[in-house]
Amino acid sequence: MDVIFNEGGVTAPKGFLAAGVHCGIKKHKKDLAVIYSEVLATAAGVFTTNKVKAAPVRITMENLSDGKAQAIVVNSGNANACTGERGLKDARKMAELVAQKLGLNPHDVVVASTGVIGVSMPMDKVRQGIEQCCKSISVYGGADAATAIMTTDTFKKEMAVKLEIGGKTVTIGGMTKGSGMIHPNMATMLCFITTDANIEAKALKKALKDATAKSFNMISVDGDTSTNDMAVVLANGLAENQLITCGTEDYELFYKGFETVCIELAKMMARDGEGATKxxxxxxxxxxxxxxxxxxxxxxxxxxxxxxxxxxxxxxxxxxxxxxxxxxxxxxxxxxxxxxxxxxxxxxxxxxxxxxxxxxxxxxxxxxxxxxxxxxxxxxxxxxxxxxxxxxxxxxxxxxxxxxx
The missing domain is CATH 3.10.20.340 (ArgJ beta chain, C-terminal domain)
Known part of the structure; x- marks a missing residue:
């Protein structure tokens, strides 16, 4: 089975749209992104092992408890970490704003943040950014989304692959950010992976866990682990392949492509380590x-x-x-x-x-x-x-x- 590298990132699989905008959290650069699946998707996540978990991590862990999601909202420039009850309220509000604009249940929205710790979210700016993103999401918005989640990164990190499973073409796309505070068990990173594969929740969760062990948990820049780390995958099934389950040949085919995406994204982060020359x-x-x-x-x-x-x-x-x-x-x-x-x-x-x-x-x-x-x-x-x-x-x-x- 050949894994073929494909153009694009999170919008390469069928049924995924995205956008990235500048809303003023950062002075000049893009700082807010939304990823959207046209249908409710099977979802899974892995999260920071740091005892101090940022508000968006805690909210996303709640929202993914049923193994379903349909959208992701993520900002850079502010971690919304160590911000108390207000931080939790703001993270929930971000999910609610996206849900309102896209006609979703707030529980089906993943929330992520990255940036400076201990500063409250500028919610007026975030609200405007979410409105902009939800109006402009498109199949062409993946690169803007990948740019909007960058902090000290020097280049956007995205990629996609396609492979054949059961006579159907399955595509897996991803984007990530990470340059400093990179260390195994989760590295300091935000990673979002999308796929149009039809796969059961148990198999998707296993793929993410196993691939993380081979990729994101095998990179190190400086030995620090952050408060905001997460990797989340959404699988919307629009490739219309037969349902992938654990222990099958189709699962092994899917996993090979999935692991490839994770490893390549992980290597991009290691290559872009803060101040790195090698x-x-x-x-x-x-x-x-x-x-x-x-x-x-x-x-x-x-x-x-x-x-x-x-x-x-x-x-x-x-x-x-x-x-x-x-x-x-x-x-x-x-x-x-x-x-x-x-x-x-x-x-x-x-x-x-x-x-x-x-x-x-x-x-x-x-x-x-x-x-x-x-x-x-x-x-x-x-x-x-x-x-x-x-x-x-x-x-x-x-x-x-x-x-x-």
Whole structure:
């Protein structure tokens, strides 16, 4: 089965419309978006593990409790987090305003926010933005919606794929934002995925959970987890394929496409890390088991010492094996091989836990590329995992030192 990359994002699947506008939450850039399904959709979500959950996260968790949704409203520039009862009231009002304009039940509206914590929502501006969006939603509005949810992102993040299931063409589209405060278990992100697949709620929830584990929970920029993270998927069934259920061949076909979308969106976020100059892929192979491989890969991508070494184009492999060492897995350090690679070539830095007499010039040439791969071979089993991240540069401090201004 081929997964074919398709143009567009959340409006690529049948029956989805979107819009993104500037309503004044931010000074100049687009800051509010609405995504709408022409019919009630099966829905699922995963949310931040932070104990402090923003008002929109709490409202959306309530609204998705029945596994149904028909619209999403999301703003950037204000997180509506740590805003007390007023914040909850404002989040509910956002759902109500969208419902009124589109003729929906407020319970069927997902609410999301991202931006500065601890500031009340400017609801007069939000009201105007929702009115604008609901008037202008169209099949051409996906790119504007993807732009409107950006905060410190430097580019919009959207994509879509199509595949054939049971003789019907199924499309999956998505958009996400995320650049800083990125860390596994949910990364700091907002992600919205749409599909015209006809799929049962149980299967959709499983697909989101499993794909999140392989994608959004395998990226790290700076080790912080926010108050507003969520990934939500809506499936409206307009592809008219036979109902997809767990444990079937059709489910495996759907999941392959769904996971592809999630992984590609996750990699876009890692590539766009705040102040990043390099994209890092860490592959751990031959670990004792998959869980160990995941822990080791995550440890390397979140190590500030590894990140800064790669920023400085320094082949300091000791920082890599050190990160694996504190990852909490059981392994034999005397068996570990470490490689680096990029478009400039590949080379081994350490073998059987000891450094080799490698060419520093060649290593620097490899690390001078924008896309860097680190390979850690534990040689103790068949577990493998891949994680993604970025380097840590001077600009990260500059960006976050003046985030509110």
């Amino acid at each position: 994209f890092i892929e860490v592959q751990v192979k031959n670990a004792p088991d998959e869980i160990s491989a995941v822990k080791a890969a995550r440890a390397v991508t979140r190590s500030n010492l590894v990140k800064t070494a790669i920023f400085g184009e320094d082949a300091n492999w000791g920082r890599i094996i050190c990160a694996v060492g504190y990852s909490g897995i059981d392994f034999n350090p005397d068996l570990v091989d470490i490689y680096i690679s990029s478009r400039a070539g590949e080379m081994i830095l350490a073998e059987n836990g000891m450094g080799l007499n490698f060419s520093e010039d060649k290593a620097k040439a490899i690390l001078s590329e924008k896309d860097i791969k680190v390979i850690v071979d534990l040689k103790q089993g068949d577990g493998c995992a891949t994680a993604w991240g970025c380097d840590l540069s001077y600009d990260y401090v500059k960006i976050n030192g003046s985030y509110r201004t």
